Amino acid sequence: MRPSLLALSLTLAAAGAHADEGMWLPSQLPQIATQLRDAGFEGDPASLADLTRPPLNAVVKVGGGTGAFVSDQGLVLTNHHVAFGVIQYNTSPERDLIANGFVAADRGDELPANPDFRVLVTTGFDQVTDRVLADARGRTGRAYYDAVDAAEKALVAECEQQPGYRCSVANMHYGSDFYLVRQLELRDVRLVYAPPEAVGNYGDEVDNFMWPRHSGDFTLLRAYVAPDGQPAAYSPDNVPYVPPAHLQVSTDAVAAGDFAMLAGYPGRTYRHRMASEFASQVEWTLPERVALYGGLIETVEAAIGSDADARVKYASTLAGLENGLKRAEGELDGLRRSNAVATRQADEEAMLAWLADQPAARATRADITAAQALLDETEATRERDQLLGAIARFPQLLGSAMRLQRLALERGKPDAQRESGYQQRDAALIEGGLKQVQRRYAERVEKALLVDLLTQYVALPPAQHVPEFDAVFGGTPEQVRANVDALYAGTTLDEEAERLRWFNATPEEVAQADDPLLQAAARLQPALLRLESEDKQRAGELLRLRPSYMEALIGYRESRGEAVYPDANSTLRVSYGQVSTMDPRDGVRYLPLTTVAGIVEKHTGVAPFDAPRPLLDAIAAGDFGSTADPDLGTQTVNLLTNLDTTGGNSGSPVLDASGQLIGLNFDSNWEAVSASWKFDPRYKRAIHVDMRYMRWLMAKVYPAPHLLAEMDLPVE
């Protein structure tokens, strides 16, 4: 049996390539204790090793991001943008909490969050690799995939039998190790303190991903439980949750070079992907995405023309395409600038050279070769896969028809055997999506978009063609146009009532539907299922084979005295580094602390630079009290560090050398968009709210002395 790779990597005194790179599992921290201390950490790294014990269990999942308990009465600090849904839920024309912010005068004044909002406290994190892989071992491909999937579902179902808990299985190092994560699910969350949007989201999309920033992107919530201490839905009888630990907001100054440490739930990184995957991302995926999205934007724009109604309906689609385009361009620029492909290639070659000298590594080498062959194989149809992905994603009516047909198919099975996303628990989401269509659909635009994608599809070489698609849409641009016209002329899926009728129909009724789009979707479905099955076959093989690649990589790193953190997978990670300048280009330096002067500089009076009058007045008054920066002689706003973060780290607490809370992560810089693939120490930075800004706002601008007192902070 293969030894635990994670255990292997944990035995190392890590001397990673870059001191600042790393999304470490807490259990790895004792092994990198020397580096942590060298970087300036004053605590005991061993105290951070268990994420289910204090202080790391003060760090929680909040909504779609991260947060932390900051009092012993369940007060949770997270980003304004993470808690935005809660603020919006409590906003009405009469009481605009988005515009005006909110300060709960006392506990009774705190406002219940939307019922689906959650705070999750991790209480278990146990290795379950053997159980997950027990049935999979000896199998290959689709069977391996299904065995892992079934084992994970069984573990989760078993774990969730305990009321009040939500469970999941986390997969480390691409199938090398599996952990069962058990989280206490706090369902009564209330809004306690939010700055006005013009403070909490100052700069909005204009400043997004940009430094220097001037945003007070924080909000305070409070978690409540039933009087018996158990998680419960909102009730006026509930009491504040007493967390197992909470963080202390610092009252010290912060300066460039200071040690900083961040804990949170980063979503996905790809840094340990194989060299060929790096090359594919840079040389094909990203440039093709740029081309595809750029073309779709032109097509949609041309189809909208001067139709104001269509413009409104496609505003969100266009914004999504433009955002995707911008991100792809940014990621491409970053990966090229960092020379990511060549660096990963040289690293992999060195690893393989090392591996060739290892005893008994023949099976490992064979697995790596097989994985490489599988990746090469997927490239044969990547153009088609990209186009079919876009066809399933962008057209609203065709997409609805496909979802209705798939739903009909899945409903024919017992719930537990249905595909994820089509189970009973997913029904509300599907129904909501079918209702949404109306707000994002105009026939002329959808047809133009679909014809654009299908025209690209018919131009593909025969080897990439799918018979069912050819049969439904034809083999020439002219046939495509005629077929799309006919499908949309005959369908009634543009009516919400019709879509919901089919949503509620029996599988047999859907199968016999006379709607041309539903019929087309029925003819396409075998192809989609076949392609999905091929995907799972490959995914299963990769899940089986990649652990050999990771074993080699970790072994190679070990030979150089370096530890390897698993790629991010939404589990709790810790990164450490410094409050840091950044030189974005020759001759320009970003300073690591912004000040309130920048708020005034940016202020135009027009959103997103419409600083509220009380804030401008307080800045002009210059009464910064205990929160002023001693060196700068003014009030700081945001902090820049070189901490390693990615999406999901929103709301992550940033701690100083003594473990006190100095910042709240809310963004990273544009140059770091490519960091999900490659950490480049010159360009990777994270952007935080300086806790002194929060303290000043709560002391002087939108006062909440009772909350400062609850957090053991000075009230001025």
Add this chain to the structure above:
Amino acid sequence: MRPSLLALSLTLAAAGAHADEGMWLPSQLPQIATQLRDAGFEGDPASLADLTRPPLNAVVKVGGGTGAFVSDQGLVLTNHHVAFGVIQYNTSPERDLIANGFVAADRGDELPANPDFRVLVTTGFDQVTDRVLADARGRTGRAYYDAVDAAEKALVAECEQQPGYRCSVANMHYGSDFYLVRQLELRDVRLVYAPPEAVGNYGDEVDNFMWPRHSGDFTLLRAYVAPDGQPAAYSPDNVPYVPPAHLQVSTDAVAAGDFAMLAGYPGRTYRHRMASEFASQVEWTLPERVALYGGLIETVEAAIGSDADARVKYASTLAGLENGLKRAEGELDGLRRSNAVATRQADEEAMLAWLADQPAARATRADITAAQALLDETEATRERDQLLGAIARFPQLLGSAMRLQRLALERGKPDAQRESGYQQRDAALIEGGLKQVQRRYAERVEKALLVDLLTQYVALPPAQHVPEFDAVFGGTPEQVRANVDALYAGTTLDEEAERLRWFNATPEEVAQADDPLLQAAARLQPALLRLESEDKQRAGELLRLRPSYMEALIGYRESRGEAVYPDANSTLRVSYGQVSTMDPRDGVRYLPLTTVAGIVEKHTGVAPFDAPRPLLDAIAAGDFGSTADPDLGTQTVNLLTNLDTTGGNSGSPVLDASGQLIGLNFDSNWEAVSASWKFDPRYKRAIHVDMRYMRWLMAKVYPAPHLLAEMDLPVE
């Protein structure tokens, strides 16, 4: 008789508001010796007091900018963009010196400049206030103006009787003092060394006014004289000019905070203008220019439409309008950001309060009141004046007609009495302008432009109307359109031969011309002459009255222990300060030294970021020898200082504390566009070529060891 204001200001130990502000006359430097030494200057300020003696007479006028002798054999260092005409003149398709640069192998290889290119060495700078004002005193208005004009012309004519000299009269403090400037006119100038344009103008318009910069904007010329040492036109027999002094290029390192001093010929500043002129500039002139130019751009663009030929013809006009618009917007932003109007207003009020307490200042106060009234008066017709100025400037054919009529009028007078610009010496320039018209004229566009301006004119209130313009163009937009159509339908001035025929015709023939545009110009001419005369009347009065304002200002500053430098007027000035960072906005710092890494970062392979292969190779090789910066460990390129500069300072030498040459000024930053009115120490910076970059290019990239040796510099 009024005492010399300049002398008054020179008696002061200046403690100016900002240590870095000031375009000082060399004669003022001994008086600010303490500040100079405090700033780090190690030499004797007294040695800098006479601009006609070493070392300042090493600083010369070159083409439209500044330069300096850098060897005892007439080698002149100036900007690539200042010497660009010389490089262009020597460029042919077979030998592209613009693209490839040029290194003269020896003296015989040096290339003659275009015959009108000059290097001017100042040999005399004598106060002539009494002579200039002798006849003017006691007069007012137009008579005052004419008396000053006549006295200046007489002084210049007398001075230029000595062969080889060009003379001019410089007016300090707006008519307070006058200096006769005598300059040796070196007419045989040769090209010695120029980097390729992609080095000398790296970044071009994209980087213009921007920091960080990476431009090797320097060129070496050599001045030659006849064997007898006298200035002469090019001759192969000529010999290098032995300058009275030359500067030594430094071999020391340069770092932030180092003392720096710059000498050159700044063109125009307005910092001592009256408060009402500041208000008018910010509240009317600049916003109106933005509106006018913005509107003209739209009009010209619409008239061009898809006409490719017209687009080429109006490319220069559009570029000029867009540049003017951008500069006006930049100046407006800067003056508002610096709160220039309120600051100048408060300063003037304090001055007037001080003046009220001065004995025997009644006449001074009366003059200031009168000057203020005159300025207020000009505001009554400023809308009209702006429009008539644009009508005279932008339409090519109407402008040609106006110039031809004026020329005919002036030719009826003895040459000496003709208006400047219409004397015999100006004939070639006028003829060239008439030829140029063809390349910048398309009937439809010119008519649209003229109709736009005249339509704005007819909408003005009656008090601003000019009868002759109304008579020629009509009083309604419809009449304007019809009259413009008729004028352009009938004219033959769109033919070059016709324009030149009228240029060579007698005044009588022009007066009897049957061309409708020439006839229209003849009817407009009395109005233009009348308005011009009113202008001169006001200019004469201001020339008479402003010295009282300056006397009060200087006296007031004196009472505070501050010296006053005269506003720039193209005479030699010295400014001092430091190699300096700049924080353009909160959280962002510009570093004062750029490096070759920035050239690589900006390189796209496409102009203006097409760094030549030899440069990229040399950067990659990293062989920086004695020119590497010891702190940065790499090759620097450009330098940022807080020196006080304006247009005309191109090519100014930048000296260190010991007087050695460390930089060559070539640009300033965008934030400093408003510095011609207001020096704001936070934003005013000047941009220089680091002499170490020049030395490295000459040592390692485009080698010229013989020139390095001539400049007493190491050859690697």
